[in-house]
Amino acid sequence: MRKKQRHTLRPGDRVRVPFGHRIVEGTVTSVDGGRIHVALDIDGTDEPVAGLYRESELAPA
Numbered sequence: 580m581r582k583k584q585r586h587t588l589r590p591g592d593r594v595r596v597p598f599g600h601r602i603v604e605g606t607v608t609s610v611d612g613g614r615i616h617v618a619l620d621i622d623g624t625d626e627p628v629a630g631l632y633r634e635s636e637l638a639p640a
Contacts, residue, residue, distance in 0.1 A: 593639070594606075596619065
């Protein structure tokens with residue numbers, strides 16, 4: 580029987596995440612257990628916005 584392989588995110592990976600009523604792209608900055616810290620690229624901001632997500636909420640960009 581084959582084990583289910585789970586994708587493990589690492590810092591630097593690009594992801595798409597829900598932010599308000601839209602989906603935005605961001606970069607994984609750190610991984611702490613099941614929590615993934617993401618720097619979000621939001622239009623209209625000068626610097627990335629920090630977000631904290633569960634891995635199940637993220638999709639590869």
